[in-house]
Each structure stands twice: as structure tokens, then as C-alpha cells.
Amino acid sequence: MSKSYDLIVIGAGSIGVPVAMEFAKNKLSVLVIDAMPSPGQGEDKKAIGGIRASHSDKGKIRVCQRSIEIFSGWDELYGADICWRDNGYSFPAYTEEHETLLKDLLRIQHDFGLTIQWLSPEEYRELNPGIRMDGLRGSTYSPGDGSASPLLFTQSCYFKAMGYGAEFRFNERVVGFSIENSRISVVKTNKNHYRSACVLNASGASAREVSQMAGIDIPVEPDSHEAGISEPVEPCMGPMVVDMRQGPGSKNFYFYQNSEGQVVFCLTPDPLTWGKDCRATSGFLPMIARRMITIMPKLANLRVRRTWRGLYPMTPDGFPIVGRMREPDNLYQAVGMCGQGFMLGPGMAEVIYRVVTEDYHEDDTEILENFNPYRDFKGQEVFK
């Protein structure tokens, strides 16, 4: 246990890997520990790759705007294709309630500089031909949003992080801490003990258990969501479609066509399914197929390749938990990413670097306000 690090990151997922790259790039020594055999094997690889800045609060909007800059410029900067596609997002409205909600949000989103437009049904059909027109009142369209492959991005980021000097230990589970004078002095795994000036909890769906090892309770509860991917087909879709309506057994659902032509889809079950069970269910595919054909009938003959089930690490208000703990005061949280950890990852890594090094940017106080670990969790993120 001779070597001591500037930062130990618990979790090599959507957050931990970009954080490792950010710290190593800035010449700080960083060790990432993960219980799985390789990076991105937790919830990261379960993400369907949607990336949007169209949120309802400044923190998430700013972090994701920065993420989009990073994702969209990745290939040019690092020469690695991550299947970035600037297809945009759309939220078609079929009810008066959703039209009003989306139009009200547009005002806030425009104030933050987002170029989201409201399209008439006919304008929207131009972008997403074949969309059901009965009852369609219009749609938002955010051309700046997009999609990328979580598998390709996290792998590429992992190799970059190692190139900058970050170290990774896989197949090693963090099992406890030694705490002396209100600081974590040792991070204990099932195989080793490590020393570090600071420790970052980026353990996703296990965030609560890992925090409890340091005597802290944080409200992160996983709930499960299912997703699937089709065979590749000719380009036939524009932006991601987020159908906000409730259906039998489901809340909203969303789908898009990726850069390889595959249609990727995901559904929010109703009621939500709490816990860590990740076995695929037989109910998911018939339910989502029905919904998809209803809103875009031309997809009726699409052949599905694979489905899977993964976890959203949820907080009560839908905002992440990011910041330094009062005690032990060298423990930082970057957890509770809900259904948006992949899109938040690269932008959040820069914010976390500024938090740990206390080298804040002008608008960090506002960005971090809703992420404060000591907030009352009574608010609600509209687009969580």
C-alpha cells in the first residue's frame, strides 16, 4: 500500500471513466476500482445512447451542453468513431396538457440558449415521415441533441484515460473504508488496501451501499427499465421520438434510429419496478411493439435483435447528487444520475474536477445548486 493517489474513483461507468480521463489529463494521479471485469459493465452499457441538453434546469442543461460538445467533437479530436449522430430529439404532443407543458418549458429552455423549436404537425412529419398524424398537435424539435454508442464512447475514453496515466483495477470490489480524523485514510477492497487524498463515489446503482460504508445515507434507489435494438434498416427516421403519453403498463417511451440504421427503444414501466432485478421480462416487447406501431405504423415489420433490462440510479427529485461530503470530508459524490448518466458523463467529469480542485467556473454555483448532496430533495425535475 505504498503508493497514494490524488483521487480514487469507485466505479468505472458512465461517470467514473470520463472522470478518470479528466483528472489524468490534468496530471493528477487517479485510480479507478470496479467490481466488474472491464469498464462500462454496470449500467453504462445498458444506456440506449440518447444525448440531449433539453432538460428543465440550468445544471443539467449546462452539463449536457458541454457533453454534446465533447461527444460531437470526439472523432475529430481523438480519431475514434463513437457513432455520434446529430439526429436531435423531439417530444410530439398528442394532448393539450403536453402541448402546454412543452411550450411553457420552451421559454425556460430558450433562456438557457437552447435552440429548441415548436413544429406544426406538418413540419414535424417532414422530419419523421410516417408519424401518426391523428390528434398530433405539434412537436418540439431540438436539433442540437443527438446520440452515440455508450460501448464505443466508454471504451475509447478508458483507453484515453490510461494513455494519460490513469490506473484501473477490475474484478475488485470496494468493501469498506478506514476513517481517521473525519477523513477516509484507506479504501479497502476484497483484494487490497489503497490510500488517496480524495475518494469519489461513482458506483451508480450501488451508491447507497458504498456511502453507507462511510456512515452516510444518500437517497439513491435503483429502478429497472427495459430496452431493445432492431436489425439495421435504411435511414427512415429523423430525431429521437419521446412519446410522453401513458399507456397500459407504461409511462413514456422513446426510440430513435442510430448511425448504423438500427432502431433503439426504451420504455418506462408503470408502475415503476424498484430493485436490482435485471432479468428481461416477457411483457416488455409486446408492450413496446404495440406502442411503437401505434405512433409510427411503418415500423410494423422491423425485426428485433435483442432486448435487455438495466437500472436507473434514481434520486427522489430526479437530480444527480454531486459534491463534497461534510464528513468524511475527502469523500465526494457523483451519483444518482437517473436515466441520464451517459449524456451527463463527459460534462459532469469536468464539473467534478472543478469541485475537487476547488477551481470553480463563474456559473458553477448555479449549476451545482440542484445537485447539492444536502438539499431537501423536495423539488422535481420535469424531464427526469
Ligand SMILES: Cc1cc2nc3c(=O)[nH]c(=O)nc-3n(C[C@H](O)[C@H](O)[C@H](O)COP(=O)(O)OP(=O)(O)OC[C@H]3O[C@@H](n4cnc5c(N)ncnc54)[C@H](O)[C@@H]3O)c2cc1C
Ligand atoms: C434501459 C436503459 C436505457 C438508458 N438510456 C440512457 C440514455 O439513452 N442516455 C443516458 O444518458 N442514460 C441512459 N440510461 C441511464 C444510464 O445508463 C445511467 O444513468 C448511467 O449508466 C449511470 O452511470 P454511473 O456511472 O452512475 O453508473 P454505472 O455506469 O453503472 O457505473 C457504476 C460502476 O460502479 C461499479 N461498482 C458498484 N459498486 C462497486 C463497489 N462496491 N466496488 C467497486 N465497483 C463498484 C459497478 O460495477 C459499475 O461499473 C439508461 C439506462 C437504462 C437501464
